[in-house]
Amino acid sequence: MNIGDVARRSGLPAKTIRYYEDIGLIRPQRSENGYRSFREQDLHKLAFLGRARALGFTIEDCRTLVALYEDEGRESAQVKHIAMEHLRQIEDKIAQLQSMRSTLNTLVHACAGDNRPDCPILEDLAQTSPEARSAEKQS
Amino acid sequence: MNIGDVARRSGLPAKTIRYYEDIGLIRPQRSENGYRSFREQDLHKLAFLGRARALGFTIEDCRTLVALYEDEGRESAQVKHIAMEHLRQIEDKIAQLQSMRSTLNTLVHACAGDNRPDCPILEDLAQTSPEARSAEKQS
DNA sequence: ACTTGACCCTCCAGTGACTGGAAGCCCCAT
DNA sequence: ATGGGGCTTCCAGTCACTGGAGGGTCAAGT
Incomplete structure (x- = not known):
């Protein structure tokens, strides 16, 4: 998948996807012609990021949430802590x-x-x- | 008045006051030593700005509001329009x-x-x- | 006279999360 | 070969400050 396809399917602008690679949130492979080549798992992660961002989580929160999502040994308390803190800030x-x-x-x-x-x-x-x-x- | 006094009396950080001069919101005079020299009317304007900012108006809105405030020939509809638009955005x-x-x-x-x-x-x-x-x- | 400390100055860089645009390569269809 | 769309990188701008470096000024105390 090229970036255009991923943009359409994830709902995120291509610019944003490139930016997410820049800051290390995703690491798509590259084709021989230098184009980014996305796998289904990249798309899934971008969709995850899109939803977390839509809930107002900061990029740093997103980074942590993705890491927890991928960590089988996580404790749900860690996730809940982030969400509660974010909720508190939204309420403020x-x-x-x-x-x-x-x-x-x-x-x-x-x-x-x-x-x-x-x-x-x-x-x-x-x-x-x-x-x-x-x-x-x-x- | 030096910037420190104005900062205390207006509640705005000195950095912010310098910034407001930078972007042309205020034009304090200068003493011989190069220090900014604020008059009461500068302080008044800064307090005005501080309150407008506290209500969430953008800097550009503030610029317009100050201009309207100083314009004896203003129409209150102009002010109300800005405030209503801002209110709408806050509600969104x-x-x-x-x-x-x-x-x-x-x-x-x-x-x-x-x-x-x-x-x-x-x-x-x-x-x-x-x-x-x-x-x-x-x- | 000297020092200390509180002020003040300018200029530069960074914040968060993108977004716009320039300049240029790639690929496919006509 | 030409055109158009898509892709690339890099740089600059957004908003409203904020932090810090590096240095000048002033008043009080010794």
Whole structure:
């Protein structure tokens, strides 16, 4: 299989696949003409990587997950630890974004959005002291 | 005011303030010794930037917001448009993260996390077809 | 006068995970 | 032989900083 086929079948851009080889995540063989030659197991690994990335795991997490996947002597606790830590970070990120959303939502609703210059959004951003900012309601 | 004072009062790292000058967000004056010399209005602008960044606006959005803030002839619709677009992107991101959280949560709960190698997390990542993946429940 | 330490300066490189583009080879069909 | 699509490498750019090297400045203490 050439890189184009693998890209189609894995859903990953060819560029990304080359990048994954660059950083040592995969090691496809080479044909005589210098083209990368992928086996089914390479495709499988790329699909694995694609799904792990889609779940937001970092490349380094992916590296570890692949290694664990290939390690018959792994302990599921190792995998679970990575997943839980990642889950925690996602939850932190969600909370942070929800806080932004809440504030933005309030501000957007307070702004007339017409042709006049008066704008509560800019007024909020221009507040000189943090404690002077208006209380935010949950969106 | 030197950069250290401004950093303390604005809450932004000195490095970030220098960076903001680099990209033309601020234009502090210079003392004879070459040190940046900040006026109150620079500090005010940096605080504005800090709050806009804390709400997740991109640097380019910040540039526009500052320009609008300083433009007496602005229309609040322009500000509102930027904020609403940003809000939409935040909501997209939240939805994406919530979907990840849901899947991860299911997987984490399904994994024993002991010293045995069997791991539903890895099994899920290794699924060969997307439609073969188990249905996910809301976390 | 000298030293110390806290500041300040610039410039360069690195982060994460790609993505775009240039320049050029390979292969097959017309 | 020409064209088009696919493949190759390498370099640069993305975003918003952040770290560090190497060096100048300033005020206080000895």
